[in-house]
Ligand SMILES: Nc1ncnc2c1ncn2[C@@H]1O[C@H](COP(=O)(O)OP(=O)(O)OP(=O)(O)O)[C@@H](O)[C@H]1O
Ligand SMILES: Nc1ncnc2c1ncn2[C@@H]1O[C@H](COP(=O)(O)OP(=O)(O)OP(=O)(O)O)[C@@H](O)[C@H]1O
């Protein structure tokens with residue numbers, strides 16, 4: 001059964017793309033077949049995996065119902081990891097999709113054949129920093145929401161908004177079974193009180209839903225995208241690769257226990 | 259003559275809010291009268307200055323033409339600095355404004371009486387991390403675009419998109435005289451090669467338009483919002499306050515030389 005995860009948080013710069021790329025790569029390393037969807041017009045997951053934006057190659061025409069999702073899939077440098085890249089046109093998707101029939105379910109409908117084929121163990125969606133129609137499509141299509149959270153005050157503040165939106169999506173029937181796959185703390189700098197306070201606060205409110213694995217601030221993680229590589233190729237033995245591997249193992253454990 | 263600056267960058271987490279709050283406070287400290295508009299539904303500039311979200315207190319009804327901007331203005335703890343706070347409803351503004359007449363000029367029209375009164379030397383707009391209708395309203399209303407840029411690869415990548423959008427706004431007549439007030443490098447960590455490379459690259463491409471002042475990574479800057487204070491009140495003698503003061507002085511110098 002293909003498990004669809006939306007990597008989302010409306011707060012900007014919290015590590016969504018870094019987590020989507022590196023979690024996907026580490027799951028592939030653990031012999032899972034993974035598809036990463038770049039749903040952000042910024043196309044960071046696309047360049048972070050070494051791809052250029054390809055006009056006509058994104059989810060844009062898929063959301064408009066003019067192309068099949070399967071035709072947009074590209075293999076990456078990581079075995080068992082495929083990507084649907086983004087493109088600039090995706091910027092216009094929100095306004096165009098709003099005018100169509102079933103605007104919230106365009107991605108869900110497009111993913112259905114792929115999910116039924118069980119071609120992938122996981123499909124991950126990298127979302128833009130907003131709660132607009134692109135992110136809402138990802139939340140409507142997903143089984144669970146994977147929340148990267150920076151160890152900072154503004155990120156903590158945004159979590160209550162995200163929690164409310166999630167409850168709303170369940171209650172108003174957009175996606176009644178949408179769960180939280182987990183919250184992963186990112187860019188943790190143990191030397192600052194602020195980071196420790198934020199982690200303690202999040203664990204107090206969200207308990208089990210917070211991954212044990214905490215991603216440290218590591219300059220290698222921010223250098224890797226410049227070389228178009230996930231961290232397991234760019235710096236395979238470093239702390240970034242080790243902690244994202246631990247995160248992937250912890251996710252698989254949680255999924256088995258479901 | 260009131261100078262209107264949009265603090266914008268579609269890349270998330272680059273320091274837009276931190277720069278909008280602290281530059282505004284430092285300009286007020288230099289005896290300029292400043293109004294800060296929180297145009298981001300996340301309302302970070304609102305909480306960063308110690309305010310709660312106030313239902314009905316934001317730019318939401320102003321953009322819909324149902325309220326005057328002047329009625330939403332609140333004084334802050336900093337003399338000569340006023341704020342128009344954000345609220346959750348602002349989330350829905352983009353879809354609603356899209357249906358109205360002159361969707362791109364709602365903010366510009368609302369600001370005109372205030373700008374004509376010359377009540378403020380500067381009006382700064384904190385924008386959300388996207389190029390949707392809220393940010394476009396800010397760009398259509400502004401005299402100049404103030405771009406905070408994190409010293410990271412993805413942020414650098416996003417700059418070319420922003421530059422293209424700016425050229426587009428000028429050429430297609432939305433705002434033919436929109437300039438770049440400047441690019442300020444943020445969260446600079448001199449110990450990493452990446453930060454130095456990004457700064458060098460940006461200076462090479464954008465030359466004079468990049469401020470000399472570089473904002474260092476400083477934990478005090480990320481702690482201040484938790485206390486609802488700008489850095490000049492939270493840690494007045496620290497590196498964060500000193501560099502934002504230098505940025506304010508450099509901006510005033512550039513403005514005088516215009
Ligand atoms: N653990 C980490 N250590 C150091 N740098 C990191 C880490 N995680 C992410 N970064 C860097 O921080 C910046 C923000 O991360 P990223 O772009 O992944 O966030 P995002 O949530 O996807 O941003 P956006 O909201 O714009 O989509 C990037 O420049 C990235 O390289
Ligand atoms: N110079 C700095 N040193 C350390 N931390 C900083 C600095 N500038 C900003 N921060 C912190 O980095 C995070 C991102 O900054 P901020 O929220 O201002 O960016 P933004 O561009 O407004 O984000 P968004 O795209 O979500 O609106 C915040 O938690 C902030 O406190």
Ligand SMILES: [Mg+2]
Nearest residue numbers: 016017040044
């Ligand atoms: Mg991203």
Ligand SMILES: [Mg+2]
Nearest residue numbers: 274275298302
């Ligand atoms: Mg902000």
